[in-house]
Amino acid sequence: MKSSNFNKYKVAVIGCGYWGSIITNSLLKIGIKKIYIYDQNYKNTLILKKKYKNLIITKSYKDLLNDKTIPFFFFATPPSVNFKIVSKAIIKNKQIFLEKPGFIKINEFKKINTLLDKMKKFIMFGYIYCFNNYINYIKKIIQSKKLGKILYIRFQRENLGPIRADVNSSYDLSSHDLSIILHIFNKLPNPIKHIDYQVLKKNISDISNLHMKLDNTYIDINSSWLNPIKVRTITVVGEKKMLFFDELNLNNPLRIYDKYAKYPDMSKFDKKFINSKAQIYEGNSKSIIINNKSPLINEINHFFISMKNKKKPLTNNKFSYRIINFLNRIN
Template sequence: MKIALIGYGYWGPNLAKNLYINKNIEFVGICDQNLTKLKKAKEVYGENIFYTTDYKEIMKDNSIDAVAIAVPTEYSYAIAMDALEVCKHVFIEKPIASTMYRAQKLVDKAREKRLIIHCDHIMIYHPVIRYIKNMIDRGELGNLLYIDITRTNLGPIRKDINAMLDLAVHDIAVINYLAGNPDFRELSAMGEVCYGKQETLTFLNIKYDYFIANIKSSWISPIKERRTVVAGTKKMAIFDDVAIDNKLTIYDKGIDVKSTDEYGEYEVHTRLGDIYIPHISNEDALQNSVTHFCECISNHKESLSGPEQSLKVMKVLEQAMKQLHND
């Protein structure tokens, strides 16, 4: 399968490396409109692949099966649309688009052309998130009570989208994945611009039928945090993605409610059990995401982070954006 990459800025090099090492992919070329970036790419990949500043060159090459797009979100829509138009499968960096309207147009085009569109909701391909998902599916956590996610750092401050579109997109995708793609009932969003024109700090609360979620996204934190708390009625899990080892801790803790002899009366007890750190394979989430994209192309099946999931994530983001901007 021949794949070319468009965009070799901050994230593109990570994607390039993972395309290059994947044994099912023939990584054929890199496009970036910035010559300095292309020069850097050439230092890594030499004469093995082609380089261009004009992505239309890739569109004209019928031998290329798919493109991976890692340009800022404001430009990715046009490139993805062009790629689908000339029958190339699309791996697109998150968020799939800056608006629901654009996301829907991309999905419609992919479906019309029977092509794979895969949005890189990278965290759902993370081995720790997969592990938690298995625990939930096996009933080990019990019923979900809440999911609380913090994703903060100092920058990078983006100009084309706000912190919520940049960061919470990962977390909404994770919540959807863990909980089986539920529809939300209601949400509330708050944000502060602080610098520039986009919100640099946002808080998002989402109510689903049987649990609630809280997502904090910030580009103005003194420390980098990547923490996900998943609380169930039986056990609770904390995933710290900044930790080098032992990223996941499972707490056999919870609340037990027992009825008493008195009618309608009950007692509430805290339950303190073992704490353990499971061994989890050290797989690379981006490599898993790339591999899944290839499998979807080979097997003609919709990506886990394809049309259905991307639109569900965008639905939450669009509603939250309306609240932020009082639309």
């Protein structure tokens, strides 16, 4: 279905901060003409309207909820306020897209799931990496076994800011990497150890190091909003090949290395054989270039198509619940 089919849709964007303005920009790009914006801080709606002239500012959330002609609600609001405002929109039967991590209190999330189940509805969560063509390529290559058995995966997600006041770095940042793991393997790992540091102030950790195991694969997630440079990488170590994805490298983001290390199979040698050194094989590497259309536009298209066809979106509330449940356990 073409994006142009959506251009008659009426859409509300709740929360006009950093990410709300990026969502608005993408909605405009796919041709949505009627975008109603609302923010608790009125100034932020004015700033957004200055940037994109055709937006319609709404001063009352209640009025938006009561307007039956506006079916689609995009929330880019802090997790601490979401339970209150999103549950009202569910009751009003709105079609909802909610930015990750969405809800972080498990009892609130359970109430939302019960309400949605009762109404036979799903909401979609903005786990953008599930709509990234490179991530989907990595998923395919892991599943194809071209890398061999996967021994180790490391996710690094670091930057200076944005520093959140209501969630720690694992909810804010590692949730993205957990969504990638869940998307690729259809399950989450078992936690081994979570080491996090509250550096700037008490009660919110700025740095999170999460060590886990999924079947026989060790997985680490390093997240920090206290790093001088932006890092967004994934390293996959397979038995046969290795892969390195650097989202910020626009020319050469994904490379597959024909490299591996292994110990010789000692059972194949007689007892006199004493060289048990690991063998290292270093072959060529190959750069993979994919047409990576905006993941956010892919994501928004998926939302509209799912809602139109009354289909469960990929990153639905059950998907997100697994991530938040995991994060609740390790925090």
